[in-house]
Amino acid sequence: MKANEYDIIIAGGGAAGLMLVHHLLHSILAESKILIIEKEKKDQNDRTWCFWTKDKTGFEDILYKNWEKVIFKNNSTTKTLHLSPYKYQMIRGIDFYQFVKKEISERENVTWVNEELKSLDSQNNFVFATTDKQTFRGKTAFNSIPIKKPANISSRKNYLLQHFKGYVIKTVENNFDPTTPFLMDFRVDQQGETRFGYVLPFSENEALVEFTIFSENLLTEEAYKILLENYIRHQLDINDYRIIDEEFGVIPMTDIDLPEKNDPNIYNVGTRGGMTKASTGYTFKNIMDECKGLVQKLEKGRIDSISNNKKFRFFDSVFLHVLEKNLHPADKIFSDLFLKNDPRLILKFLNEKTSLREDIGILSSLPTIPFLKGAMYTIFSTGTKNLSTDF
Numbered sequence: 530m531k532a533n534e535y536d537i538i539i540a541g542g543g544a545a546g547l548m549l550v551h552h553l554l555h556s557i558l559a560e561s562k563i564l565i566i567e568k569e570k571k572d573q574n575d576r577t578w579c580f581w582t583k584d585k586t587g588f589e590d591i592l593y594k595n596w597e598k599v600i601f602k603n604n605s606t607t608k609t610l611h612l613s614p615y616k617y618q619m620i621r622g623i624d625f626y627q628f629v630k631k632e633i634s635e636r637e638n639v640t641w642v643n644e645e646l647k648s649l650d651s652q653n654n655f656v657f658a659t660t661d662k663q664t665f666r667g668k669t670a671f672n673s674i675p676i677k678k679p680a681n682i683s684s685r686k687n688y689l690l691q692h693f694k695g696y697v698i699k700t701v702e703n704n705f706d707p708t709t710p711f712l713m714d715f716r717v718d719q720q721g722e723t724r725f726g727y728v729l730p731f732s733e734n735e736a737l738v739e740f741t742i743f744s745e746n747l748l749t750e751e752a753y754k755i756l757l758e759n760y761i762r763h764q765l766d767i768n769d770y771r772i773i774d775e776e777f778g779v780i781p782m783t784d785i786d787l788p789e790k791n792d793p794n795i796y797n798v799g800t801r802g803g804m805t806k807a808s809t810g811y812t813f814k815n816i817m818d819e820c821k822g823l824v825q826k827l828e829k830g831r832i833d834s835i836s837n838n839k840k841f842r843f844f845d846s847v848f849l850h851v852l853e854k855n856l857h858p859a860d861k862i863f864s865d866l867f868l869k870n871d872p873r874l875i876l877k878f879l880n881e882k883t884s885l886r887e888d889i890g891i892l893s894s895l896p897t898i899p900f901l902k903g904a905m906y907t908i909f910s911t912g913t914k915n916l917s918t919d920f
């Protein structure tokens with residue numbers, strides 16, 4: 530094999546790219562010649578991943594924190610949701626990047642290039658990846674480079690942004706209960722959108738506090754700052770604190786088709802490959818599971834279709850449509866969901882593991898008319914709608 534030729538090319542060394550490398554290095558394909566093309570150094574803590582699981586993930590050594598219960602809050606109620614057998618777990622981006630980069634540094638067959646990918650396509654059964662500096666040839670590629678928001682999409686499809694600003698703060702007083710995050714705190718003005726606070730307590734006086742919005746457009750930097758600081762002051766009742774880190778994120782929540790493959794030998798993974806659950810934005814656990822599954826399929830020499838459960842895709846579309854069109858106040862919908870159902874059943878539902886009988890139980894707790902309207906729209910609408918392309 531020539532210097533610039535590889536068995537596997539991985540475009541993007543973020544969550545999915547590195548998860549794939551990790552599983553490849555623990556498989557019978559561990560000796561394959563692997564190339565990762567990533568434009569960033571990935572030496573910053575650029576994000577925090579949370580997910581729930583009741584199983585071992587193999588990443589226990591880099592868990593920053595895990596919790597057995599979470600709190601749901603609205604203006605009138607505070608409910609503690611006991612998650613057992615699930616745990617809500619948190620991994621910091623930097624710990625994950627360092628963990629996999631260490632595995633890579635111990636292998637001579639894996640190359641990391643810090644270059645910007647310009648194109649990735651297939652020709653004559655080979656894949657060609659061209660960066661700003663050179664072209665590489667590979668047998669198979671996995672692409673995790675984030676997609677741009679399309680300019681227009683079918684009116685049957687939905688596209689919302691989940692955007693959030695967070696501070697890791699250190700408080701003077703002991704303001705937090707380190708055993709219990711706030712999963713959703715709806716004691717904030719909804720402004721006709723979905724808006725809530727999110728608190729991940731690390732100790733009694735340190736936490737990541739975020740202000741999250743689901744909407745079509747982003748805000749200005751100043752607007753996030755005001756919303757977050759007001760939330761800390763007025764809802765959390767904290768006046769004396771120091772900011773020790775910051776986080777900003779945008780996650781597309783969409784049911785547009787994100788094909789797992791649009792070129793022979795090039796597979797889309799991560800958010801690009803549809804691993805973000807459209808109705809929640811949670812992605813990381815799907816990346817864990819799907820990358821592991823992909824490598825198992827590669828070991829058998831064949832990647833057939835990645836699971837695409839039509840029932841849950843339909844539920845995601847309806848839920849997104851109800852939120853996007855504000856058919857019912859979002860804080861009321863989430864209150865119905867979290868206050869009327871067993872939390873373990875909600876997590877099972879969000880993990881897409883519930884039976885039809887369990888689905889009906891959950892769906893019947895939600896407001897009937899808006900969800901019926903959402904279902905009708907999802908089934909019968911046609912045409913296209915234009916979207917702004919600022920993300």
Ligand SMILES: Cc1cc2nc3c(=O)[nH]c(=O)nc-3n(C[C@H](O)[C@H](O)[C@H](O)COP(=O)(O)OP(=O)(O)OC[C@H]3O[C@@H](n4cnc5c(N)ncnc54)[C@H](O)[C@@H]3O)c2cc1C
Pocket residue numbers: 540541542543544545546566567568569575576577578579580644645646647673674675776777778779780798799800801810811812813814816
């Ligand atoms: C701040 C933040 C917090 C999040 N928190 C959670 C959470 O708590 N739970 C959860 O489930 N999900 C969360 N998500 C959503 C999701 O898990 C992450 O976005 C996850 O990182 C997606 O993985 P990915 O591999 O698809 O994309 P990324 O991790 O973004 O990886 C893509 C990589 O491609 C690189 N790249 C882009 N363009 C090029 C190019 N032209 N050439 C070379 N490299 C390029 C980027 O630098 C990046 O490293 C969060 C997202 C963000 C942004």
